[in-house]
Amino acid sequence: MRRATLPAGVRRGPAVTVNVDGTPRQAHLGETVAAALMADGGPAVRVTRGGEPRGIYCGMGVCFECLVVVDGVPNTRACMTWIRDGMDIRHMDGLAAAGLTKENDHDA
Amino acid sequence: MSLPRSTTDVLVVGGGPAGLAAAAQAAAAGLMVTLVDERVTLGGQIYKRVGPGFAVEDPRAIGRDYAAGNHLIAAVDSPRIDVRLRTTALAIEGMTVILCADESHTVAVEAERIVLAPGAYDRPVAFPGWTLPGVLTAGGAQTLVKTQGVLPGERIVFAGSGPVALAFPAQLHHLGAGVVTVCEAGPPPGPSDVAAMLRAAAGNLSLLRDAIGYRAELLRARIPLRYGRIVVAAEGDGRIEAVVHAAVDREWRVIPGSEERVACDALCLGYGFLPSVELPRLAGCALDEDEDLGGAVVRLDEWMRTTVPNIHAAGDGTGVEGSLVAIDEGRLAALGVAMDLGALTREAAEERARPLRRRLRQRSAFRSALRRMHRVGPGIYELSTPDTMICRCEELTRARIDPAIAASTDPGVVKGLTRAGMGLCQGRNCERTIAALIARRHGLELASLPPTNPRLPARPVSLGAIADQEIEDHGFFTAAAEPRD
Numbered sequence: 315m316r317r318a319t320l321p322a323g324v325r326r327g328p329a330v331t332v333n334v335d336g337t338p339r340q341a342h343l344g345e346t347v348a349a350a351l352m353a354d355g356g357p358a359v360r361v362t363r364g365g366e367p368r369g370i371y372c373g374m375g376v377c378f379e380c381l382v383v384v385d386g387v388p389n390t391r392a393c394m395t396w397i398r399d400g401m402d403i404r405h406m407d408g409l410a411a412a413g414l415t416k417e418n419d420h421d422a
Numbered sequence: 423m424s425l426p427r428s429t430t431d432v433l434v435v436g437g438g439p440a441g442l443a444a445a446a447q448a449a450a451a452g453l454m455v456t457l458v459d460e461r462v463t464l465g466g467q468i469y470k471r472v473g474p475g476f477a478v479e480d481p482r483a484i485g486r487d488y489a490a491g492n493h494l495i496a497a498v499d500s501p502r503i504d505v506r507l508r509t510t511a512l513a514i515e516g517m518t519v520i521l522c523a524d525e526s527h528t529v530a531v532e533a534e535r536i537v538l539a540p541g542a543y544d545r546p547v548a549f550p551g552w553t554l555p556g557v558l559t560a561g562g563a564q565t566l567v568k569t570q571g572v573l574p575g576e577r578i579v580f581a582g583s584g585p586v587a588l589a590f591p592a593q594l595h596h597l598g599a600g601v602v603t604v605c606e607a608g609p610p611p612g613p614s615d616v617a618a619m620l621r622a623a624a625g626n627l628s629l630l631r632d633a634i635g636y637r638a639e640l641l642r643a644r645i646p647l648r649y650g651r652i653v654v655a656a657e658g659d660g661r662i663e664a665v666v667h668a669a670v671d672r673e674w675r676v677i678p679g680s681e682e683r684v685a686c687d688a689l690c691l692g693y694g695f696l697p698s699v700e701l702p703r704l705a706g707c708a709l710d711e712d713e714d715l716g717g718a719v720v721r722l723d724e725w726m727r728t729t730v731p732n733i734h735a736a737g738d739g740t741g742v743e744g745s746l747v748a749i750d751e752g753r754l755a756a757l758g759v760a761m762d763l764g765a766l767t768r769e770a771a772e773e774r775a776r777p778l779r780r781r782l783r784q785r786s787a788f789r790s791a792l793r794r795m796h797r798v799g800p801g802i803y804e805l806s807t808p809d810t811m812i813c814r815c816e817e818l819t820r821a822r823i824d825p826a827i828a829a830s831t832d833p834g835v836v837k838g839l840t841r842a843g844m845g846l847c848q849g850r851n852c853e854r855t856i857a858a859l860i861a862r863r864h865g866l867e868l869a870s871l872p873p874t875n876p877r878l879p880a881r882p883v884s885l886g887a888i889a890d891q892e893i894e895d896h897g898f899f900t901a902a903a904e905p906r907d
Contacts, residue, residue, distance in 0.1 A: 318597045322570040326485060327475025344473030357574065357826070358555035358661050364817040367532055367660050369555025370574075371814075373562025375460065376543045378815060378846035378882070379553075387845075393562070396462070396473060416742035
């Protein structure tokens with residue numbers, strides 16, 4: 315995975331530092347969280363309650379597969395959220411990110 | 423519940439090609455317009471803008487689409503048009519639309535006329551491994567590549583059908599991505615197809631020229647273009663590592679023994695699009711069934727009026743025919759609105775509509791010419807195994823849904839029995855697959871099955887956003903916090 319060469323005449327936004335799972339990483343203003351994660355780590359963004367890996371799928375806000383925790387807010391669509399300087403991004407791991415356990419998850 | 427309210431002549435829902443064209447045309451006729459879109463920028467999917475912070479120094483560099491988008495977007499910069507971005511339509515009650523703004527609060531807009539232009543999304547295809555990270559829709563991959571300059575992988579397989587199966591791999595290659603194989607489910611163009619395309623070439627030469635150019639680019643790059651093949655499985659541990667593709671017959675049914683495996687790190691799926699009919703359904707608009715246009719399509723008259731009085735609809739959200747058709751349909755809808763509201767005489771509206779209708783007929787003829795090659799075969803819905811995830815959100819495999827399908831021919835009952843379609847995507851990724859499974863199991867026509875009941879809200883929304891902000895606190899909450907003696 316990498317950032318492609320943009321067509322001549324288009325320039326990427328300024329580089330900023332974000333936190334991904336507690337580690338400082340570089341991203342660019344104007345990228346979605348989905349694009350930044352894809353370029354720096356690949357397409358997998360979360361593990362479902364059932365333990366399945368999921369990634370960026372529709373890229374347009376329809377499928378709700380690319381859910382991540384952004385600045386503490388779980389279930390945030392990575393494809394619909396723009397990178398901000400200093401943003402805290404966490405991959406979602408099943409119920410843990412939402413502060414739920416099997417016992418208090420009424421849907422399970 | 424008290425909501426901040428406003429009124430407008432015309433409310434246009436959707437800021438893609440159809441909505442932009444409708445808003446501009448209605449404003450040109452002197453009407454006051456409110457245009458809403460859930461995204462941060464206008465343009466819809468096809469004319470999607472680069473992210474804020476990116477600089478476009480030469481719009482021509484990104485291609486004709488981007489320049490065309492600029493044109494449409496500039497046309498809604500008008501004192502008569504109130505553009506509201508990050509604004510999602512949740513519900514329609516009569517001529518009042520409930521909107522959620524900034525994911526934080528709701529407002530109501532009451533309109534004399536409504537134009538629905540909700541657009542479309544990639545047709546979901548359930549096969550073993552389709553939920554693996556690295557499997558993306560063509561639309562999703564295109565967004566990453568075109569507006570973000572990020573490649574979905576180094577070794578990309580593209581599978582799909584239709585013009586996009588030529589266009590997108592060529593664009594990917596152009597940007598330096600490694601495309602290892604392109605699978606087109608349909609047959610290669612034969613002499614009769616070429617003859618049909620030439621007969622319908624009037625007004626469509628640029629589309630033909632594009633297709634020939636993309637085909638040549640793939641040949642030059644030595645990217646294998648495999649006709650009559652479909653992806654039957656994605657494999658990998660934690661993310662995609664290989665795909666299996668196989669030959670299909672004319673109905674897109676797999677020919678056993680024809681499987682081939684190819685290593686890859688991304689799979690892009692472009693089997694056409696489905697119209698987003700949630701809002702037309704909520705409004706009570708009659709729908710028809712046409713698999714080639716994406717399944718459920720909105721029934722419209724010659725002025726793009728739906729069967730619900732005062733509600734018009736246009737673009738791919740009413741039946742998928744592409745951005746050029748969407749623009750003309752949007753204009754036509756606005757002319758109809760302007761005529762109905764008395765802002766244009768019938769003669770003036772007819773005169774402006776005439777060239778639009780002629781172009782729409784030409785596009786329609788061209789689409790018919792491509793039909794033999796790109797018609798969606800029923801085999802597309804028969805690729806799942808018992809272990810295949812059907813409802814991604816509720817994590818339901820086919821084995822979990824099969825008993826309900828055996829028990830009922832009603833998609834609504836299957837939904838109620840299994841929760842399939844009740845997750846965050848609200849059934850948009852599984853409803854049609856499940857309907858096709860029901861049809862096959864019971865020997866019915868897919869088109870004959872009733873859709874499930876539309877549900878509010880049309881998009882997921884937080885409780886905080888719809889809670890009444892001026893609610894009077896009767897002490898329930900303080901009572902819990904400070905127990906009395």
